[in-house]
Amino acid sequence: MKIDPFDEAVYRRKSALNYLNRANNAFKNKDLPGCILFSQLTVENAAKAVISIFKLPSWSHDPSSEIKDVLKEYAMEISKKNSKLIDMLSELAETSHLLAPEHGRATYGEPEKRLTPEDIYVLKDAEKALEEAKKSIGIMEEFLNHWKTK
DSSP states (O other), rough: OOHHHHHHHHHHHHHHHHHHHHHHHHHHHOOOHHHHHHHHHHHHHHHHHHHHHHHHHHOSSTHHHHHHHHHHHHHHHHHHOOOOHHHHHHHHHHHHHHHHHHHHHHHHGGGGBBBOOHOOHHHHHHHHHHHHHHHHHHHHHHHHHTTTTO
């Protein structure tokens, strides 16, 4: 089955928005690890929505190198749509790289230190992750608005 890039982007966008909703709910319920996990998944899927316009994203929780590859290969085409997108996508790559390790930490904690996910996070961690998730959604939406073909 051949995957249509725009359909994949729509699917990833929907996933990112669903995860953002879950992150917001977890934050409201003071579930800090849940908020961080769902924020990370929001960023990951927002990044993969962008990547999918150009190629099928990997299964990695850290798609930053894939965004960087897209930027290298398609910088001219992206700049023609909107020159600000280059910096925005670079920011998305950085955010996805910074939050990727939190997928494991929010799920398993730090077993070698005998710390559960609930032991390692404070409110500021969840606030920051949620803020980054929201910014990533904005970047994804801005990018996809320039690529709407259907």
